[in-house]
Amino acid sequence: MITTAAPADAPLRHWQRFTVRQRIMRSGFYIGALIALVWSLRSIEIIPEFLYDAPQQTVDLFARMWPIDWAWYPKVVHGALIETLHTATLGTILAVAMASPVALMVARNITRSVILSSIGRFILVATRSVHAMIWALFFVAVFGPGTLAGTMAIAMHSIGFMGKFLSEAIEEAKPGPIDALIATGASPLAVLLKGYWPQVKPAFLSISMFRWDINVRESAVLGLVGGGGLGMALDTALSNLYWDEAGLVLLVIFIVVMIAEVVTAWARARII
Numbered sequence: 001m002i003t004t005a006a007p008a009d010a011p012l013r014h015w016q017r018f019t020v021r022q023r024i025m026r027s028g029f030y031i032g033a034l035i036a037l038v039w040s041l042r043s044i045e046i047i048p049e050f051l052y053d054a055p056q057q058t059v060d061l062f063a064r065m066w067p068i069d070w071a072w073y074p075k076v077v078h079g080a081l082i083e084t085l086h087t088a089t090l091g092t093i094l095a096v097a098m099a100s101p102v103a104l105m106v107a108r109n110i111t112r113s114v115i116l117s118s119i120g121r122f123i124l125v126a127t128r129s130v131h132a133m134i135w136a137l138f139f140v141a142v143f144g145p146g147t148l149a150g151t152m153a154i155a156m157h158s159i160g161f162m163g164k165f166l167s168e169a170i171e172e173a174k175p176g177p178i179d180a181l182i183a184t185g186a187s188p189l190a191v192l193l194k195g196y197w198p199q200v201k202p203a204f205l206s207i208s209m210f211r212w213d214i215n216v217r218e219s220a221v222l223g224l225v226g227g228g229g230l231g232m233a234l235d236t237a238l239s240n241l242y243w244d245e246a247g248l249v250l251l252v253i254f255i256v257v258m259i260a261e262v263v264t265a266w267a268r269a270r271i272i
Contacts, residue, residue, distance in 0.1 A: 091154025128160025
């Protein structure tokens with residue numbers, strides 16, 4: 001093998017992981033994060049005395065909740081649990097019904113109008129930016145405390161999440177079957193049902209199940225602001241200092257969330 005030696009006066013090449021611009025940007029990010037951390041610590045006014053006895057207070061709190069009084073379950077918790085599941089389920093169904101047309105408005109391969117697309121994106125951003133607790137406070141003021149306010153809060157907050165992912169699934173649909181349907185003179189509704197829907201259906205069901213799982217968690221705490229369900233039972237127990245009842249509600253919330261996670265993972269695995 002013949003090798004060519006480099007000239008003696010050739011400049012040495014130094015390997016660098018990042019360019020000068022990248023190093024400056026990374027340093028600026030770290031400095032900004034450090035400033036934000038220091039500013040946050042100064043703003044929240046941490047009281048050291050409260051931190052010292054926090055472990056003791058936590059142990060004392062759980063000691064008051066034990067042993068759990070299961071007699072509260074048929075009296076208070078069971079009805080609240082059913083309300084929570086109904087709130088999550090109905091809120092998800094309403095979100096699907098409202099998010100689907102918005103997703104069609106946003107999908108670039110469906111809607112060519114800039115105005116309709118802008119309106120759809122505004123709806124997605126507006127509903128997703130406002131937290132479910134804020135929506136619950138709003139609907140409690142409109143409808144009064146109860147499961148209706150919690151259901152509407154879940155539905156409104158879910159529109160942005162579901163609409164965004166559904167629109168992306170529609171945009172990823174293969175154009176071949178759709179072009180074939182258009183070439184045969186199929187109506188727009190037929191193109192949606194026969195061209196897009198078979199391709200989007202797995203993602204649609206997966207997103208719906210995943211959102212239902214999230215809504216079960218959120219609906220369990222919306223009662224703290226008047227949205228009904230387990231959150232309202234927990235708030236009542238804490239307000240009356242019924243620690244054994246509060247411990248039961250917390251345990252039920254944990255069990256329900258775990259079961260919903262397992263069921264959703266199984267269902268999404270079967271769908272995908």
